[in-house]
Amino acid sequence: MTNLVYLVPLFPLIGFLINGIGWRRIPKTAGGVIGSLAILASFAVSLGIFFEVKNAGTATTVHLFDFIRSGKLIIPFAFQVDALSSLFLLIITGIGFLIHVYSTSYMHEDEGMVKYFAYLNLFVFSMLLLVLGANYLIMFIGWEGVGLCSYLLIGFWFKNRDYTNAAKKAFVMNRIGDLGFLVGMLMVLFHFGTLTYADFFGQLQGASSGDSIYTWIAICFFIGATGKSAQIPLYTWLPDAMAGPTPVSALIHAATMVTAGIYMIARSSALYNLAPFALNLVAYIGLATALLAATIAMRQYDIKKVLAYSTVSQLGFMFLALGVGAYTTAVFHVMTHAFFKALLFLGSGSVIHAMGGEQDIRKMGGLGKHMRITQITFLIGCLAIAGIPGFSGFFSKDEILASAFAHNPVLFYLALAGAMMTAFYMFRLYFLTFTGPFRGTHDQEHHLHESPAAITIPLIVLAILSVVGGYVGLPPVISEHHTFNTYLAPVVSNFNVHHLEHATEWMLMGVSTTLVIVMIIVAYSVTKRPNFIPNTGFAAVLENKWYVDELYDIIIVRPLNGVSNAFNRFVEKAGIDGMVNGVGKTVRWGSDRMRMLQTGQVGFYIFVMVIGITVLFALSFFWNL
C-alpha cells in the first residue's frame, strides 16, 4: 500500500485537470461529483496507508524520480510516508472530502462551480504534496501551491474589488513568509549539503545545542511558518481571507494551508531541539498571537470574522505547544481543531445560506428554531473549541495548558486567559446567532430553512468527530497509555517536557474547566438582552482589530508606496527614460546640424570630395597611416 502513495496526490491532480480544462463544458453536478470522487479516492488510499504505517510503525521513503541532479546536489522527488505525514493525509483528504461534498450544495447557484472545484482539487493536491515531500524542496513546491490556490479561491468572486484585494493581501503576506523559508532552505543546503529530511536530521544527531547556525535556520523556517500559519506579524491576511466562499474558509482554516506551518516545525523538531532561542521565540509569538486574536474576536460582529480570529488564536496555541517542546500536542490540537473548526465554518456557511448571504450576527438570532441540525452541530463545535470535558478540544487544549505549566507557569496563566476568551467569544457567537428573538427583516425570517442533506451530513460527521476525536489522546491522569503520542513517537517526540504530578494536573483541569464554564455563563448573560450601541473606548479598539491594519498601512504600505513613487519619478522617469530619450534627442539634434551639409550643389560635393581625397592622400603620405 505504501508504494501506492503517489496515488494520493495523483487523484486530486487528475480531478483538477479534468475540471480545470473542461470547466466551460462540464455540467455543474458532474464537476462536483468528479471533484469529490477524486478526494474520496485519495482518502481511501490514505486510510490504507495510515493503517499500514500504524501497524508497521516504520517510516518509508518512496522514491519516484530525481527532481534535480546537478553535480553533487541530488534532490529526489520522493515521498515520506511515516506517522506524521500519514496522519496529515487523513486530515487533509478526510475533511477535504466532507468540504467538497458540502460545496456541491453550497456552490450550486454559482456559475463558476466547476472552476471552483478545479481550484479546490488543486488546493488539496498542493497540500498533499507539502506533507508528503521527503525533502524541503518538495515541501516548498506544495507550500507555494497552497499559497497560489488560496489566492485563487479567496478572490474567487473576482468581480468584487475588495475580495480581490483580500486575495492579493493573502498572497503578498504569504510571499513575505516564503522568503524566510527559502532563505532557511538555502542555509540548510549550504551547511549540510542536502535538503532530504533523513540526511539532514541524521547529521543533526549528536550535534551540540545552541550553535548559532541552527538558531538562524530555525528562525528562518519560523518566519515561513508565521506567513502560512497566520502568526504575528503576518496574521492579518487570514481574517481578510473570509472574502472567499465559506467552504474555502473551512478548507483553509481546518484541513489545509494554515496547518502547514505547524507541520513544518513538527517535522523539523530535530532542528528546533537544537535551537532553544528559536523555540522560545515560537512559544512567545504563539502566545501573543493567541491572546491578541482572542481579544479581537470578542468584539467582532461578522460571523466569519469571529471564526477567523478564533483560528488565528488557536494556531497561536499550537505554536505555544511547539515552543514549549510539546510537538505531538501541537499536532494533536491540529487534528482536533481541524474537526471542530471545519464544523464551525461549515455551520456558519449553513447559517449564511439560510440568511441569504447575511453575515452580521446583529441581524440574526433565534435561528435554532428553524435549523435544528445546524444549531446542535454548531453547539457541539463551540463546546469542543471552548474545551468542555468530554469533547475533543478539551483533551488537546488541556495538554497544551499542562505543557505550558510544566515549562513556565506564567505561560500557563496567559494561555488560560486565552482559553477563557475563546469560550466567551464562541458562546457569544452561538447565543447571538441561535437563541433569542430574530433581529433580521421579515423577508429573511420567512425564508429561513434547514439546509439540504449535502450540507447537514458533513456537519453531522464532523460533529461526531469533534466529540470522539479527542479520545486518542487521554491525559495521563486518566490513562497512562497515550495512543496519539505512541503513534507519532517514531517520527516526533516531545522535547524537554516535564511530567506533572497527578494532583497538579487535576487542579489545572479543574481550574480551566471552571473558568471556561464561568465564561460561558458570562457570555449568556451578556447576550441575553443584546444592545448594539456603538463601541467606545477599549472596546472600539478591539472592534477595529487593535488598528493593526492601519498601523501596517502607516509604517509599511505608505512609506513603500512613497519610495516607489519617488523611484518612479526620479529614477524611472528622469534617469532611465531620460537616458533613453536623451540618446534619441542627441541624434536628432546632431542630424539637424548635419543636414546643412547636404546643399544639393553638385559642385560643392565634388569640391568636398577632392579636398577629402587630398587630405587622405596627405595623411597617408606624411604620417604613413
Added chain:
Amino acid sequence: MPIQYYLFLSMALFCIGIMGTLMRRNAIIIFMCIEMMLNAVNLLLVAFSKMYGDSSAQIFVFFNMVVAAAEVAVGLAIIVMMYRKVHSVDINILNRLKH
C-alpha cells in the same frame, strides 16, 4: 626617356583634370576631366610597368579602360536624360534633387 617625364606629364594631366572638375559647370566637361584623371593614372601605371619590366600593371590598365568605358556609357546616358528633362547640362541647377 627618364621616368620623370612621364611623372610630370601624368601629374599635369591629373591636375588639369582636378581643376576642370572643380571649376567647370558643364556636366560633360566635368565628365571629360574625370576621364582625363583616369588616363593620367593609366599613363603612370604603364610607365612604371615598363620601368620595372613587370607587365601586371598593364593588366590593370586594361581593366581601367573597360571600367571607364562602362562608366562613360552610364554617365553619358544620365547626362542625356538630364538634358531632356531640364534642357541644360549645368550642374548648378541640379540642386532640386534635395528634399
